[in-house]
Structures are given as C-alpha cells and as structure tokens.
Amino acid sequence: MKSLPLALGFSCVASMAIADTTVQSCNRDVTFDTVPTAAISNDVNLTEMMLVLGLADKMVGYTGISGWKTLDEEMRAGVEQLPELSAKYPSKEVLIGANADFFFAGWNYGMKVGGEVTPETLSPFDIKVYELTESCIHIGEKDKVSMDDMYNDLLNLGVIFDVSDKAEELVTGYKADLANFTASLNTGDEALRVFVYDSGEDxxxxxxxxxxxxxxxxxxxxxxxxxxxxxxxxxxTWEEVVERNPEVIVIVNYGNVTAEEKRAFMMSNPAFADIDAVKNDRFVTLEYVEATPGPRNIAAIKKLSSAFWGE
Structure with a gap:
C-alpha cells in the first residue's frame, strides 16, 4: 500500500476559486465554485482517502474513529495534528461549530436516513456533502459493489479539491497493481465459498x-x-450461514470483541461444527479499514488471496 502523505500544514489558506465543478454523489449532483478549506471526514476509511490525496491541510478535523476502536498506528500518524471532533457519528452542532464547509461521509458511515445529519439538513449552513459510493444503496438502487466504487470516490474527491492529477495517478496505480496481481493468481477450478463475519452472536x-x-x-x-x-x-441468520457452508470465514476486526474472540465463538459452537471453514479452521482477518472502501483495499485482496490459495 502507498504510504499516507502527512501534508499537515495549518497556515491560513484562502479559498481557491474554481470554475463551477459538479460531481455526482449518489442520486444528487453537487456543484462547487471553490475548493473546500474546512473539510471533515467521518470514519477511518474515508479519512484515509482524504489523507492519501494529501488533503489534511484542507481539513479541520475528523469524526467517527475512536468510538469504534479502528485507529491503528499508521492511521494515528496520519491524523496526529487533526482533532477528532466526535468519537462516533457527529451531531449537526459539531459540524457547524467547526465552521465546516464540506463533509465526506456515507449512509451508515456518519449519516442515517432520516437522521439529524444529512445533505439536506446541512445545506442551510453551507456545508456540502459528498456521499461514499458504496453506501448509496441505502437511498436508492445501485449496481453490485465493485472496486470502481472506491476508485470513483477518489476521483470525485480529486475533482472537488482540485487534485485530479493526484487522484488519477493513485487510481491508475491501484488498477495496475491489482491487474498485475490477479493475472498471476493461481486459483482453483471453482471460487472458494466465503462468509464475512463482522459481528454478533445471536x-x-x-x-x-x-x-x-x-x-x-x-x-x-x-x-x-x-x-x-x-x-x-x-x-x-446463522441457519443461512450453515446452509451455505462457507469454506473460508473472513473476520472483520474492530470494536470491543476481538477477531480471535469471534473465531473462538465459531470454533466452539456445536451448531457450526459441520461448516467446512470451521472443520478446517480456515479463518482470515481483515481490519475494518481494509474491509471498507479505501486505500488499503488492494492490500486486503492480496491478504485474502494468500489465505485462500496459500500464495
């Protein structure tokens, strides 16, 4: 994975005028006539997208990371000079109080349908919102998820912040890296059956x-x-999981219950004894920031491949 640039200067930056620039955000068109200079991102993966584009100097803070225990050492270094304005989802008052002019969030990534913080509720305060592409399914139809969802967000952020060259360079690099990797990937005749275990016991x-x-x-x-x-x-339901009999279980690691505790729960529960993944103890852990759209997705694919095929 590319290291995160630590462009963390906090000198007073004048708003940069740009020609009216419009990007599509879920089912909305959002137009910008200046580059945001007081941006806030929610969640660890969205914040990493901002950092990898070198946008820390356009930010006044971030939200929704420490409350979910998703901050690792790499991320901690990237945000050490930015304040966390809210441990979990921010209130409208938090965003207004920070004099934000831009909020990068998603549905169930800092915003809830019908909730206090939405593009509509922030509009009267001149806070423009760009929504995480993966999350758009919560407010309408969209295609099945693909890597293009993540690429789309980076490219749109590039347009919004007038760093399209940087965004296009990153996306081109990610695509080439993934294409080279998958071209040499030696898989079985059939795709492995995989279940993603995020959380929950009942x-x-x-x-x-x-x-x-x-x-x-x-x-x-x-x-x-x-x-x-x-x-x-x-x-x-667990019955659906048992019926589909995954050969590998991907555990998403975050929060108060560790990945090892989630694995132990499945390994010790008699109800799961006939699942192939449990019988063969085939588990692989993805950190939350790897499993959600962001700069670590390519490394996550390589980690999964190694667990699937032993390469």
Whole structure:
C-alpha cells in the first residue's frame, strides 16, 4: 500500500476559486465554485482517502474513529495534528461549530436516513456533502459493489479539491497493481465459498451484495456466499450461514470483541461444527479499514488471496 502523505500544514489558506465543478454523489449532483478549506471526514476509511490525496491541510478535523476502536498506528500518524471532533457519528452542532464547509461521509458511515445529519439538513449552513459510493444503496438502487466504487470516490474527491492529477495517478496505480496481481493468481477450478463475519452472536452481521468485501473476495478468487443478499452490511441468520457452508470465514476486526474472540465463538459452537471453514479452521482477518472502501483495499485482496490459495 502507498504510504499516507502527512501534508499537515495549518497556515491560513484562502479559498481557491474554481470554475463551477459538479460531481455526482449518489442520486444528487453537487456543484462547487471553490475548493473546500474546512473539510471533515467521518470514519477511518474515508479519512484515509482524504489523507492519501494529501488533503489534511484542507481539513479541520475528523469524526467517527475512536468510538469504534479502528485507529491503528499508521492511521494515528496520519491524523496526529487533526482533532477528532466526535468519537462516533457527529451531531449537526459539531459540524457547524467547526465552521465546516464540506463533509465526506456515507449512509451508515456518519449519516442515517432520516437522521439529524444529512445533505439536506446541512445545506442551510453551507456545508456540502459528498456521499461514499458504496453506501448509496441505502437511498436508492445501485449496481453490485465493485472496486470502481472506491476508485470513483477518489476521483470525485480529486475533482472537488482540485487534485485530479493526484487522484488519477493513485487510481491508475491501484488498477495496475491489482491487474498485475490477479493475472498471476493461481486459483482453483471453482471460487472458494466465503462468509464475512463482522459481528454478533445471536445473529451475524455480514456483508451482502453491495458491501465492499464482496468485491475484495471476488478479486481474490472467492465468492461471498451471501452475494445474492440484496443488502450492504446487514444481519442474516446463522441457519443461512450453515446452509451455505462457507469454506473460508473472513473476520472483520474492530470494536470491543476481538477477531480471535469471534473465531473462538465459531470454533466452539456445536451448531457450526459441520461448516467446512470451521472443520478446517480456515479463518482470515481483515481490519475494518481494509474491509471498507479505501486505500488499503488492494492490500486486503492480496491478504485474502494468500489465505485462500496459500500464495
């Protein structure tokens, strides 16, 4: 993965006028006549997108990271001079109080449908919102998740912040890296059956057709056993998981329950004893920031491939 640039100067920056620039954000067109200079991002993966584009000097802070325990050493270094304005989802008052002019968030990534913080509720305060592409399924129809969802966000951020050259360079590099990797990938005759275990014991919270792990698993030569589940991140029943009999289980690591505790729960529960992944103890862990759209997705694909095929 490319290291995160630490462009963290905080000198007073005048608004840079640009010709009216419009990007599509879910089902909306958002037009900018100046480059945002007081941006806030929510969640660790969205914040990393801002940092990898070198936009820290255009930010006044971030939200929604420490409350979910997703901050690792690499990310900590990237944001050490930026304040965390809210440990979990920000309130409208937090964003207004920071004099924000831009909020990079998503549905269930800092905003909830019908909630206090939405593009509509922030518009009267001149806070423009760009929505994470993966999350658009929560407010309308979209295509099945793909790596293009992540690329699209980087390219749109490039347009919004007038750093399109940097964004295009990054996306071109990610695509070439992935193409070179998958061209040499030696997989089996059939895609491995894979289940994503995010959290939950009574019922599992998992990734469906529109959540990024489905695209990561496919790129690594597997198949999400719930890729026909018409949801993004949502809850299913354990009976469905047992019936689909995954050969590998991908654990998403974050929060108060560790990846090892999630694995131990599945390994010790008699109800799961006949699942191939449990019988053969085939688990692989993705950190939250790897499993959600962002700069670490290519490295996540390589990690999955190694666990799937031993390469």
């Amino acid at each position: 019922t599992p919270f998992t990734a469906g057709r529109y959540a990024m792990p489905t695209a990561l698993i496919e790129a690594a030569g597997g198949k999400n056993v719930l890729d026909d589940f018409e949801k993004s991140w949502a809850t299913v």
